[in-house]
Amino acid sequence: MSQLPVTFDSLAIEHAGSPVSLRKKTVTALDEGEVLVRVDHASINKMDPGLAQRNLFQLPEPYVLGFDFSGEVVEVGTGAGASFAVGDQVFGGAERGGCFAEMAVVTAARIHKRGALPAAEASTYGVAFLTAYESLVIAADVRKDAGKWIYVAGAGGGVGHFAAQIARLYGLKVIASAGKADSLRLLHDLKLDAVIDYSKQDVVAEVMRLTGGKGAELVYDSTYSQSSFERSAACVAAGGEYIRLGTPLQLQRVEAGDVTAVVEARGAKMVIGDLGRYQVDPQFEARMPEVMEGLQRAIDWYEQGKLRPVITQTVPFEAAALQTAFVDFLRGTNNVGKVVVKCRRDG
Numbered sequence: 001m002s003q004l005p006v007t008f009d010s011l012a013i014e015h016a017g018s019p020v021s022l023r024k025k026t027v028t029a030l031d032e033g034e035v036l037v038r039v040d041h042a043s044i045n046k047m048d049p050g051l052a053q054r055n056l057f058q059l060p061e062p063y064v065l066g067f068d069f070s071g072e073v074v075e076v077g078t079g080a081g082a083s084f085a086v087g088d089q090v091f092g093g094a095e096r097g098g099c100f101a102e103m104a105v106v107t108a109a110r111i112h113k114r115g116a117l118p119a120a121e122a123s124t125y126g127v128a129f130l131t132a133y134e135s136l137v138i139a140a141d142v143r144k145d146a147g148k149w150i151y152v153a154g155a156g157g158g159v160g161h162f163a164a165q166i167a168r169l170y171g172l173k174v175i176a177s178a179g180k181a182d183s184l185r186l187l188h189d190l191k192l193d194a195v196i197d198y199s200k201q202d203v204v205a206e207v208m209r210l211t212g213g214k215g216a217e218l219v220y221d222s223t224y225s226q227s228s229f230e231r232s233a234a235c236v237a238a239g240g241e242y243i244r245l246g247t248p249l250q251l252q253r254v255e256a257g258d259v260t261a262v263v264e265a266r267g268a269k270m271v272i273g274d275l276g277r278y279q280v281d282p283q284f285e286a287r288m289p290e291v292m293e294g295l296q297r298a299i300d301w302y303e304q305g306k307l308r309p310v311i312t313q314t315v316p317f318e319a320a321a322l323q324t325a326f327v328d329f330l331r332g333t334n335n336v337g338k339v340v341v342k343c344r345r346d347g
């Protein structure tokens, strides 16, 4: 029996710039290939507080943010029935947001059954994990780099803490940096090869010391920060690869410059990682199944105890609580590991 139409609570943005508010939302029908899920948890990514202020994706107002989730399938649209059935526990991404709600419409091609992953942890993979996976495994293919040094900047953040763990999994020696005390603690807990406090230490000198003066053969920088980009560019070894998260347009928006010339002058190669391009560029769209394989790997690695998200805060399903979490994210005070929202109120 169809559940549609269905009306449920959502934590919405009425107009770009307005605070989060509790609003009813109704779904009347599913399009081809879509699935309706009862959301269990959704995670906060840096783009959520940003889009709450500026609606760069031109989502129809009022709009609901939240681009990854875990939840239960409650309705399956035509064309999605081969992969999913009502009652399946799933996780993944939602290109147009909508996950800070009791229910969300998602695309079957962007979700996966969640296996042994707990619901809260599962909600952190659709954006942050897949971004790190795409950058390191698909764009740079670090599977070939066992035994090499990688310097990971922003390693205490959502993307960065997954990237550090993925690199270690493929046998790389990981030097990670952070500035906040909580981020540094997270990195020490991960027991990586070396941790640098960029707020107190000279990152470049430390990376050079640890690598015997050569620099790191790989560098991954997901900070979107010019000061970090400059330090990272100076850390890469001749013949190495600098993997930068973000397209030139994204960097322009945060007023960060391009350090490609510096990287190339050091005899290294610039590699671009970007999950967003798989939604807009047909060349990359065709390779989305390769990226989605990452979710099965994530389940396997979780079961083997090799990679886990670190959840540092769980936000209740309340407008004021989500608004506070957004403000803290923009201030950079709570963005350590992953912050999740518990959207399901009855369990």
Ligand SMILES: NC(=O)c1ccc[n+]([C@@H]2O[C@H](COP(=O)([O-])OP(=O)(O)OC[C@H]3O[C@@H](n4cnc5c(N)ncnc54)[C@H](OP(=O)(O)O)[C@@H]3O)[C@@H](O)[C@H]2O)c1
Pocket (backbone or CB within 6 Å): 045, 046, 047, 127, 128, 131, 153, 154, 155, 156, 157, 158, 159, 160, 178, 179, 180, 181, 183, 184, 198, 222, 223, 224, 225, 227, 228, 245, 246, 247, 250, 273, 274, 275, 276, 277, 332, 335, 336, 337
């Ligand atoms: N293009 C894509 O496909 C894509 C996908 C996902 C995310 N993103 C973007 O990637 C960025 C990172 O995402 P995220 O979820 O990991 O964000 P996050 O959780 O806020 O992590 C950012 C990290 O950067 C560190 N950082 C901030 N300023 C720094 C500086 N000047 N030097 C060194 N480190 C610095 C922070 O550590 P401390 O606080 O310890 O300094 C923090 O751990 C965001 O801008 C996001 O929008 C892009």
